[in-house]
Amino acid sequence: MKTRKLGKGGLEVSAMGLGCMGMSFGYGPAGEKSEMIKVIRSAAEQGVTFFDTAEVYGPFANEELVGEALEPFKGKVVIATKFGFNIDRTQHKHTGLNSRPENIRRVAEESLKRLRVEAIDLLYQHRVDPSVPIEEVAGTVKDLIAEGKVKHFGLSEAGAATIRKAHAVQPVAALQSEYSLWTRQHETDIIPTIEELGIGLVAFSPLGKGFLAGKIDETTRFADGDIRNVLPRYTEEARVANKALLDLLHQFAEKRNATQAQIALAWVLAQKPWIVPIPGTTKIHRLTENNGAAAILLTESELAEIEAASAQIKVTGARYTEAMEKSTGL
Numbered sequence: 234m235k236t237r238k239l240g241k242g243g244l245e246v247s248a249m250g251l252g253c254m255g256m257s258f259g260y261g262p263a264g265e266k267s268e269m270i271k272v273i274r275s276a277a278e279q280g281v282t283f284f285d286t287a288e289v290y291g292p293f294a295n296e297e298l299v300g301e302a303l304e305p306f307k308g309k310v311v312i313a314t315k316f317g318f319n320i321d322r323t324q325h326k327h328t329g330l331n332s333r334p335e336n337i338r339r340v341a342e343e344s345l346k347r348l349r350v351e352a353i354d355l356l357y358q359h360r361v362d363p364s365v366p367i368e369e370v371a372g373t374v375k376d377l378i379a380e381g382k383v384k385h386f387g388l389s390e391a392g393a394a395t396i397r398k399a400h401a402v403q404p405v406a407a408l409q410s411e412y413s414l415w416t417r418q419h420e421t422d423i424i425p426t427i428e429e430l431g432i433g434l435v436a437f438s439p440l441g442k443g444f445l446a447g448k449i450d451e452t453t454r455f456a457d458g459d460i461r462n463v464l465p466r467y468t469e470e471a472r473v474a475n476k477a478l479l480d481l482l483h484q485f486a487e488k489r490n491a492t493q494a495q496i497a498l499a500w501v502l503a504q505k506p507w508i509v510p511i512p513g514t515t516k517i518h519r520l521t522e523n524n525g526a527a528a529i530l531l532t533e534s535e536l537a538e539i540e541a542a543s544a545q546i547k548v549t550g551a552r553y554t555e556a557m558e559k560s561t562g563l
Contacts, residue, residue, distance in 0.1 A: 234280030234527050237509050239433030240406030244355065244385050246311050248502060248527045250283035251276045251520070252437055252513035257295035261456030264515045266298060273302035275517045277310055279524050285409075285435070285511045286348075287315035287359055288340055289327050296347035304349050312348055313409075313435070315389060316340035317359035332362035334373040341377055357387035357409055358399075367395050371402035378403070387435070393426040405432050412436035412508070413445060414500055414539075415466075415478055415548045428505070439501045439510035440494055440523075444472070447479050447493035463557075466550030474549035481542050491529055494519075498526035503536055 235248045256269040264272075273284065286299045296314060303310055316337050318327035344353060356377070358370055377383040385406035388399060399405055408427050410419055412434065419434075427434060440446050442461055451469045461467040466475070482493040489496065494512075501510045512523045531539070 246283035250511035252511040255513040258290040261459040270302040300348040311354040313355035315357040315359035330362040371399040375403035407433040409435040436510040445497040471550035495526040499529040
């Protein structure tokens, strides 16, 4: 698989990464551990070198899973994880933001053990903590880098001003934010900012939490605990209204002898050479399908057609509820 560079500090990863969250958290019951290990190892065998996790996924279970699965590939893969929450260890859930320096240090030490590595390849602040100056956060990660415990610094879902302040203290290798054909708000301000600064974009939910793969319709029922049960964009009415986007993807998929998911991912890859999507899956055949998108190069005329057609489609439903926008660890 081709590779892409994130930031200016030499972080090179496969053009397609793997988001591991859904194996343990967010989409109903966790996957069976041995099966999830097979999926992760299959990804590595298919050329994926970039894996995404976080302490809050589980909590802790996803980091442990990723650490065990990737131990045979140590030194050959890049693992990204995240800090930034208080975690209630008795109730097994996060209870709000916490990017205080002492918490960042504690999380880094614990993540190193769970991931079974000597240094964290990419450490993100999971969500901006308004109670802690971002300069203090960046300075703490800078110290961890100097100590050899972290290699690269990242931010997730941060605004342009925050990115600039952090980057001035410790160069930011990557911003992880939601980006797909139906979530494009970052094109106005965020993407121009990180392009100017030389920061990569790691696109989470590049398939719209599964919708853009075309396998979900208004009759689909999600498992208990699946985040999509409460997302405004996933009400039955919204799913019906948003079918227009699926029709557009289907049209191009047929032309290119590809799947809708592959066209959606190829579109993300085509936007900038420093964008890396991290679709998640719990199935090897879907993993293989997603990875196939890295070989699909959409032409300028195809991209222009998609742009013109999608501009006529109004996406129905917000991506999160208002409360979730403020606190989500997804």
